[in-house]
Amino acid sequence: MASTTSFLPALSSALDIPDTPDIERMRRETGARLRSAMADRGVDALILLGNNAVVYAAGVSWPLGDAGLSYVERPVAVVLADDPHPHLFLPFREGASSESGLPADHLHGPVYLEFDEGVENFARVIEELIPAAAVIAVDELTGAMRRAHSRLFRSGRPVDAAQVVGAAKLIKTPDEVSCIRTAVRITDTAMVDVQAALAPGIRQIDLSAQFTRRTFELGAMASMLEPIWQVMPKYKADGVWTTHGDLALPLLTTERELAAGDVLWTDVSITYQGYCSDFGRTWVVGEEPTPRQHAQYYKWQEIMDAVLGVARAGATVADLGRTATKANGGIKPWLPHFYLGHSIGVNAAETPMIGTDLGDEFDENFVLEPGMVMVLEPVVWEEGTGGYRSEEIIIITEGGHIRLTDYPYDPYGER
């Protein structure tokens, strides 16, 4: 096992983020975090099927495809508590093309866990790798795996691997932060061109087309989300029906032509080395914001400043939520089905989330630690303005935070 002396220290300023991620070191450090989370929960072996979990656990990345095809052609990872290297079962392209740097005896051919025959083949390998008495955690059970339950899980009912992987992912290593920062830079750079093209008559989908091509040219590995350019209603009553009576978000992109004065809430995410970016800004099409719209932005900035003022190691996520609500005059500045903010990594939205229906107790008990990455996305709404929403990504440090987002607030503000 790798010595801990080769690990990078926790980040305290942007200068500590490696310019280029060292993928081998990243895999070593995330692997150690994962096995530590396994030890905390008494788990001896992990069987991971979920694309994002495999990216995290095995340090491999590939351009993720649609879920429907990914269920049948997907890498599978097996992580053992006493082995620094994961076992990887790789299909033709997904992951196989990235130089995984794993020992040859840890690389296996594809497995097809959607089929009884595929599970039968997999079970034979698993029996060799995992002792019969081992406590196993798994993140997904296909129908065929459920039918072969007693063969795959010889010591009894498996534990939920989502808890184990989730715990390991909470704190990002400096190389993971470097990957996220590169993804953010690619996104921000591509967005400059997209925003410049924004004009009455352009279709929502044209913005998606331009954004996607530009990010790939700049080195993106994949788009994580169909790009969102939501035209906001002026009044809540003009918006689509929702279960909670508040605003809908995100609504899907169409071939709708944008008109002068349309207020757009944007949201996109791409990956670099398997790690996600996040981007959100509010734009007005072809016009300057009105004074009332400007005021929305200033209110948003006031909330963001207040939250950043308390965002540091030791604060709870409830502290951030309370601060945001107070700065917004006692009204929660986020939509009922979402959150004030969330973390980010191999998934575009990860734990912790701030202000969800997980409840106050969850938020009060969740303490921020150095190395956590948070996306803050307050929403400000005043009838008649189309509202204001933007996103800022920060890394929590001992003394405060480091900002990763570096994109202007045009046409609303300069900061």
Added chain:
Amino acid sequence: MATEVLADGRALRTGRRERALAQMEKHDLDVLVLGRQANVRYVSGTPQLWVAGTRPFAPTCVIVRKTGAIHLLSTWDEGVPDDIPHENLYGISWNPMNTIANLQRIEGASTAKRVGTDALSPGFAQLLPTAFPNAELVDGELAMRAARRIKTTDEVLSLREAIRVAEAGLAAAVAELRSGISEKALAGVVLEAMAAGGVSTPSTQDAAWVTSREHPWRRASADGLVRDGDLVAFSSGVLDGGYTGEVGRTWPVGEVNGSADLYRRWDALWDRLYEACQPGAPAIDLLAAYQAAGEELPPMPIARGLGLGFDPPVVSQHLPATAAEEQLEPGMVLAVTGYVWQSGVGAVFGREAVLITPDGPEVLTSSPSANVAVGV
């Protein structure tokens, strides 16, 4: 795509639901709890936000056989067909206990005896009995797969449209193929062209790669740049109206010594694969086609059903028994892959969409091939 988010058409929806309900009856399922996007779309007819990669299981759509009622995870009604009333929509939740509470309210949940799920996590395996206290939890994906494997007439129309968009993406990338361009830039061209055609949801983003001269399928170059003498594979795929349209081609960059022979081998292989796509034929005939052509079986499935994601049959060298049991039937649409490799030359990869009709195979893809360009 239109300028509004619309539910799938009535004929498409009802045709699929009838097939799903028939399979529920056949598999003796009182309730289906679906988490996979393809299944949710199949049953609900509602466009969903596209996110790359597999998703963890969560109850996203519930169908009750007795009433035919569909309950859907959706915080808004945009794109939701009018046969799913507002009271059947439940909002996004981050707390699984709230999700379970939503399921408990569904009429028929408390009395259901057999509940199928299309996948499961250990967490929901523990929680779902709270919502379905009298039910045995069983695999529901087999029932959904049986429903999905044969396409209705309207589904075939949707697939044809999706293939058209994928082919536009492929054509745009082939037009920009030149020495010095990167694989990623080519992928960007594919995705840009498909979005310009109205669809911003790819089925694959691994859209172009230089094939290796040294290894049957490994990555050719570390820098991802295309050079003269390369054979470059294109895999264009889109999710249009939920349906997967796919096409694959390989194009040479400049002169590629030995490629004419390789394209000829691909053509010979394809003739045999095409002949194997007969109604009533066992799916394993596709594996036999490779053997008869004297070609090594590639690492990927050489055929899989096309629809809302993957459908049966999936024909792979790793699943021979599965292929032996599967029979091709009219109404199946397959993505059939031909793959040939020559040391020192590279690989020719081609993927066609094939509809099995009562009279034989109909190839739905029509993108030009490089075979003509290299004089085959």
